[in-house]
Amino acid sequence: MTHTSRTTPDPATPAPTPSAPSAPSAPDIVVVPHTHWDREWYLPFQRFRLGLVRMLDEVLDTMAADPGYRFTMDGQLAALEDYLEIRPERLPLITALVAEGRLAAGPWLILADEFLCSGETLIRNLEYGTRGADALGGAMRVGYLPDQFGHCAQMPQILRQAGFEHACLWRGVPASVDRDAFAWTGADGTVIRTQYLPGGYGNAVALFSGPAEALPDRITAFTETLRPWRPDGPLLAMYGADHSAPAADITAAGLRLATLGEYVTAQDPSTAGLPAVSGELRSHARANILPGVISARVPAKRAMAHAERVITRYAEPLAARWLPGDTAAAKLLDLAWRRLIACSGHDSITGCGADDTAQQVAARIAEAGQIGQAVVDMVGASLAARVPRDRIVVVNPSPFARTALVLADLPESRARLLAPGGAPVPLQRLELAPTLLDETAMDDLTRLLGRVHERELFGLQIISWSASGGTAPGAPGTFTIVVGRHATTGYDYADLRRAVLEAATARPGPWLVRTLAEPVVTVAARVTVPPLGRTVLASAPWSATGAPAGDSGGSGDSGGAAPAGGDAVLDNGLLRVTVARDGTLSLRSAGAEAHGVGRIVDGGDAGDTYNHAPPRHDLLADAPSSVEVESVYAGPLVSVLEIRRTYDWPVESSGDGRASTTETVAVTTRAELRAGEPYLRLETSFDNRTRDHRVRWHAPLPRAAAESFAEGQLAVVRRGLTAEGGCGEEPLPTYPAEGFVSAGGLAVLLDQVTEYELTGGELALTLLRSVGHLSRNRNAYRDEPAGPQLPTPDAQCPGPAAMRFAVLLHDGTWDEAGLPRLAEEYRHELLAVPGSDSASPGAAAPGAPPALVSAPLEASPDAPLEIDGPGVLLTALRERDGALEIRIVAECLTATEAVVRGPFSAARRAGILGAAGEPLEVTGGAVRLPLRPFEIATVHLVP
16 A cells, blocks of 8 residues: 555654664665555456566566566465466476575565454465465465554564464554564563564665665665664675565665575564563554544444354354364365455455455455355254254354243244243244235236246245135136145145146136245244254244243343333343433443443544545534434334434535535334343334535443443454554544454444544444545545545445444443353354255144144254363364364453363364364363463364
């Protein structure tokens, strides 16, 4: 990404005073020829790739002719892979150069934005990059992060667990760092020596510009600028820029050339005496970190989070548990991961590219999620085939036992569920599906047979059929077919064909063909499922009185969710929610309350995809013109209120102010309270028909707070009310959160990366930010352009907008409130799969009622796989080289212990990239792992 400050060393920040002046000389400089290659940005990927091919053609020709030439390919393998797709004949040369150490490849697959993807995606990115670079001859052993918009708190641990002793980066470094290296301490206490790049990754881009006779003067100027950052030893001259090749004749200058890996790994990895920095790096002091990318193109962030969740927590674990050794599933998962990682790029998921780029990113995210869902479907089909059609398999994606709600569509006559052993499952009827699917007039009844595929009609199973003649002269006959999802009767296509032919012969026509769905009711059932396991439920018939026989209706569980005292109140015994006249919510729990929750605030945004910037004369619209409240569901297990608020929002904004013309916008909030849950589920949606604005959801805090705690990328970080500035960028205290954010006794559980801010005693979440330019040359909150001033009408995000999250009140710290566990439960719903085995018990003739007594339920043969321990979270579970690989993290403030129980005979620690480690003791079918706060642990379990 081109940026003015990349060509000069920290122009807004004076360089530190050198401790001892050094005379400049050529041996004091090590030149690293390189390029920074944005895979996609203001042009889409394929158009940029043309330039990549030309650039690498030139570089490789130079390297083949000049044995002294070195080149660093930006720390990302993807650029070399993209090149080799076009120039496969160059593979032997690239392999030779990498093996010789002259061409630095990897270690990442892509230069990801560290805050807009999950921690597991970052780990897989490093895994794919190092594995691919090793196959070419060896990955660069430096965690090179040249252009990311800040750095997450777990990066030191990720790199060290991968065997790296050095990181190298530019943005986000605080003003306290006054040398070109510092000791970076991660969330868990891991320390890594970090090479800082004063002036950015192009600090020597001008070194070889101009006449050759002036090179000594340019070397002198470079040395005078950089020597204060490094009093002793050779200076790192990063000779390269965006999308360009270094000059081919630089070896003639007589300077020492090296790859970045050669320079950095030659430094002492000890951090003694270096400036110390802890946690995430999000300072604006020395470089722009462009925080507005967190809220640019919000729909892409939602899609990315969904795809990550499907692949990481459903597709991979379910395939490992129930499709071990399946090569198709393994290949599909590999394809899904590659697409997902590609989308995590710092100019991709950020949304700061052209509209063409954003469309391609969205398509790849969708494809990654679809591939992951295909694997889930494979596992679901395998599980469904093991049980009859009147059964439902419920799968738990969490490593601990869960009691939660699932939705199921059941025949109305069998709208009752039994757990294994025959006990009734608490359930609540929600809605009845329409029964008339199709009504078609046919002159020739035999045409009906063309619609039928064995037993399938309109995607459902044929249950019964009947024919009747019209009573009036000339009236058509009627042929009725009943279909359903839970067909339990016997069936033979020949019987149906015979009935159609006999009816057509007896009555030539016309015929009215009616397709009726078996009456189906959607129910919410409260089910208990073992850790990473499944349970099988059976549908049961109604009693003679018309009520579900033995149905507990939710009685006896941990409190219902029925409205109390009117449709505008929800109460489940843990949380009471009241809707105020303005449509905001009052929340009351046992120890706290909050009022005015959910205020919607619309303000102007004259910024761009990189930085929010309000107009000089902003107008905030937060008062609705009308409010309507409707009860959607009311029952013992789940109750839902729909709140519709109408606003008048200015149609557009400019740098000076907002338009006087307004657009009427209806904002709908769906508030859902479930039995046993201490939080209120919310979905806020509207049709975005205005431009250049920011919409935020506000919640006043129960108590004053000067700090927030946000979960993301396998850590929980503390943030204050301000951010450190200093480089010409307004240090807005808007921050990213992935799993939850907590402040002042109020927490919000999230299912996507979301921008938030503590402002005026409230927590504000950004629901949508609409802007019309990739970068503006004049942005009130940024001194210089962040890229070309290109129109991006799609970044206005026109059309439907929606965001889901949950809000709760809590006492104590986030750790004491168990927010990581609550976020895990909120984000990962139980999975329900209808049975598909046609060998159903009690098969009867067409039209006969289903058997009133079901066969005994299948006792699940799966041994539970349980992971227990305060603050211990599962981040990955997959099959690897005949073992189950699990990755866990201790999201807690004090040391803890993880206990893993399951069907394994041996266990060993493993590196974060999969390398086998020391054996672990297995006692009583369990492994115990002591963990530091925020420690990441990878374990291989041998069946």
